Amino acid sequence: MTDGDSDTPGLARRELLAGGLLAGTALGAVAASPAAAAGAADGGPGASGSASAGAALVPPTLASPTTFRFTYRHLSYFDFTPESSSSARAWSSSGGCYATTPSVLWASIEVPYGALVREIEWYAYNVSTGTVTALARLWRAGVSTLFVTVADTPITSGAGVRAFKSVVPEANFGPYPTGTKLLLGFPCDQGSQTIINGVRVGLSHGGAEAHVLPEPPRVFDTTATGGKLAANATLAITLAPAETLGTGGIGIVARITLSAGSAGGAFKIWRVGFPEPDVPQIYFGASTAVGEVTLPFWMDRRYNIRATRAVHVRIDLVARLT
Structure with missing residues (x-):
């Protein structure tokens, strides 16, 4: 100019x-x-x-x-x-x-x-x-x-x-x-x-950047906490450790592994205190199923998980959205 x-x-x-x-x-x-x-x-x-x-x-x-x-x-x-x-x-x-x-x-x-x-x-x-x-x-x-x-x-x-x-x-x-x-x-x-x-x-409402982690850390694992997620039971979990997820940003990309299902079923994850979503994010069978889910980030790191069949749940952090 x-x-x-x-x-x-x-x-x-x-x-x-x-x-x-x-x-x-x-x-x-x-x-x-x-x-x-x-x-x-x-x-x-x-x-x-x-x-x-x-x-x-x-x-x-x-x-x-x-x-x-x-x-x-x-x-x-x-x-x-x-x-x-x-x-x-x-x-x-x-x-x-x-x-x-x-x-x-x-x-x-x-x-x-x-x-x-x-x-x-x-x-x-x-x-x-x-x-x-x-x-x-x-x-x-x-x-x-x-x-x-x-x-x-x-x-x-x-x-x-x-x-x-x-x-x-x-x-x-x-x-x-x-x-x-x-x-x-x-x-x-x-x-x-x-x-x-x-x-x-x-x-x-836009402009987020994805920061992909070179080695996705595990932030939740039922195989290490004593048992499968029960069928049709809503479980409130805290993703940990806190320093892995950070204290800010607008979202995360989580890799969710579902294994040893008692039969074919459907899995959901959503924010604690919010309505349960109508549509499952991942469908699974008796064999292992893996899916990636993008979730809003919350400071308390609290989410609900629910499955229609008993299943082991492992969650790895793939990326942060900031």
């Missing part, structure tokens, strides 16, 4: 580019403290990943606690590029990049088809005399302006790089049609007084 014929550097010129007839809603900014974010950002309740040896290599970040069943996309300072052809991106030791002449730094992310953009969290530095507004706009193929305001975020003046989160209003969060993309703009009208460190976008 370039300035074109306009040499007005302020937000008014940018609003024209971004479709000024669509007024952006300035949402409340929340500055997340590192101490408050540390627990959930690195494996606490609601985190997107479990604690691991790698956590010791990376100190707690500014990121606020994640939201259960959201997936996240991140951009760093080097993903941004100046809107103006007369400007350049420069690095600052204060924690990110800025534009060398007044301009907006822009970056973009793909929004998976069907996904909803639920929250946008900026990591930014602003020691200018006033608040600046970080922009989130929707690009549409064939349209010269950024025609939809998703959510604008006030970046207030203060010391150091801080976190500012906006919750996207329901009217704006999608789903969007194909041929669209989310563009994120950070205004740099004050030189090195306004610096972009990065941004995190929270999505729901």
